[in-house]
Amino acid sequence: MRQLSEADRDAIRIAQDPNFPRWLEQITATGGCAHPIHLSGSTTTLDGETGEILHHYDTRDEPGERLLVRCRNRRASICPACSRLHAGDTYHLVRTGLLGGKNIPATVRNRPRLFVTLTAPSFGAVHRDSERCRPRRGSGACVHGRPLSCGAVHPPGAAVVGQPLCPGCYDYAGHVLWHAHASKLWDRFVIDVRRRLASAIGLAQSRLADHARLSFARVAEYQKRAAVHVHCVIRLDGPNGPDDEPPAWGTAELLTKAVRAAARRVLLLTPYSPAVGERALRWGVQVDVRPLHADGDGPDDDAVAAYVAKYVTKGASETGAGLDHRATTWGDIDIAPVNDHVRTLMRACWRLGGLTEFEPLRLRAWTHTLGYRGHVLTKSRAYSTTYAALRAERAHHVGHADIPDTDTERHWRYVGSGHTPGAALMAAGIADDIALNREIARDESPGTETGY
Numbered sequence: 001m002r003q004l005s006e007a008d009r010d011a012i013r014i015a016q017d018p019n020f021p022r023w024l025e026q027i028t029a030t031g032g033c034a035h036p037i038h039l040s041g042s043t044t045t046l047d048g049e050t051g052e053i054l055h056h057y058d059t060r061d062e063p064g065e066r067l068l069v070r071c072r073n074r075r076a077s078i079c080p081a082c083s084r085l086h087a088g089d090t091y092h093l094v095r096t097g098l099l100g101g102k103n104i105p106a107t108v109r110n111r112p113r114l115f116v117t118l119t120a121p122s123f124g125a126v127h128r129d130s131e132r133c134r135p136r137r138g139s140g141a142c143v144h145g146r147p148l149s150c151g152a153v154h155p156p157g158a159a160v161v162g163q164p165l166c167p168g169c170y171d172y173a174g175h176v177l178w179h180a181h182a183s184k185l186w187d188r189f190v191i192d193v194r195r196r197l198a199s200a201i202g203l204a205q206s207r208l209a210d211h212a213r214l215s216f217a218r219v220a221e222y223q224k225r226a227a228v229h230v231h232c233v234i235r236l237d238g239p240n241g242p243d244d245e246p247p248a249w250g251t252a253e254l255l256t257k258a259v260r261a262a263a264r265r266v267l268l269l270t271p272y273s274p275a276v277g278e279r280a281l282r283w284g285v286q287v288d289v290r291p292l293h294a295d296g297d298g299p300d301d302d303a304v305a306a307y308v309a310k311y312v313t314k315g316a317s318e319t320g321a322g323l324d325h326r327a328t329t330w331g332d333i334d335i336a337p338v339n340d341h342v343r344t345l346m347r348a349c350w351r352l353g354g355l356t357e358f359e360p361l362r363l364r365a366w367t368h369t370l371g372y373r374g375h376v377l378t379k380s381r382a383y384s385t386t387y388a389a390l391r392a393e394r395a396h397h398v399g400h401a402d403i404p405d406t407d408t409e410r411h412w413r414y415v416g417s418g419h420t421p422g423a424a425l426m427a428a429g430i431a432d433d434i435a436l437n438r439e440i441a442r443d444e445s446p447g448t449e450t451g452y
Helices: 006-015 020-029 080-099 106-110 172-200 205-210 252-265 301-312 330-334 340-353 356-361 364-369 387-397 421-444
Strands: 037-047 053-058 067-069 113-118 213-222 228-237 287-291 377-379 406-417
Touching: 006 020, 006 421, 020 067, 020 421, 080 106, 080 213, 080 228, 080 301, 080 377, 080 387, 080 421, 113 252, 172 205, 172 213, 172 228, 172 252, 172 340, 172 356, 213 301, 228 252, 228 301, 252 287, 330 340, 340 356, 340 364
Parallel strands: none
Antiparallel strands: 037 053, 037 067, 037 406, 113 228, 113 287, 213 228, 213 377
């Protein structure tokens, strides 16, 4: 007879508890969250005029005298259940800016809209999974004696793909510094797009806001070479944002020209360092700009929203480009479950972080993301709705929103997080069941927008 594991024995213990049905309700309410937050306290709802108690909730009546709530971690490698919820919110956030809804007019679909991909520049030759990796005539070698070519055919997902042909020639410092300045480079890019739009019609840049407004949502993704590139949706509105039609001169063609020109010309200089000099940071030469057409001639709006949502749930560890938690010592880098290329990037980040001239970049604090300090998804204020609004709408839908003309007193404190081994086993099963039920519901309803 197979011996029961610790998780199995713990699951049996939980199932035999008299409070198990209520505990199961809590876990189901969190969607099977893998690392729920444990709270203790109470909420009292009072009539705004009379002060009469309309509702009172206290965790003293709950199993273990605590309430479990979602961790809300976006990373699928940390919490699959919460990452699916976050992906769904991201999908609707991006889709709303493309098609309207949630206080955004449907007319935005007819505005100039682009789906743009900006890449990092080259920091050195890396292996690729093309028909032939890097064929070159002759048998030349670099200064370190390594071949400059690779005639192999690497299958997709091969461990060597994305690794440098010669680690000694690879610009690890440049890679890390580019990551550390990527968000500022994006800001410069947006400013330059506005400048070029204004220049194209003979306006001063300061006057563009009186005629048109640029809105966007962007997501960062790690490539196989562990360098970030950016996918973004860019939309041109009138001066008041989505409620205004853009001026007649605001076309997708003009916006495309401005985006391509800005991607080529934007330049950012790093502070001079005796160790690595001064670096000129740019976007990579590979820039993809695709107009989104309301008549369906081009990338599908729903597909674009789903594409962005997919990447927002990926952590650094899932892409093999770092860790999902901070490295606090040099030893953490040595034992990190990453390949040699990523480990060298982490070490470069740690070393540069110890230099006075790079202290403002806080590189050691961001070693786990290889120096990248930006949020995974950012958007301009007028692009669409917000995560907070989507969560409030969901809370109202399930009856957790505040009741009008009432006062609510809340007294809560944090008392722990996570699951016991048996509870984790059950929560994972509940999360899988919920995900499966959503897939079945989507398959049975052809008009459903997406699986999120």
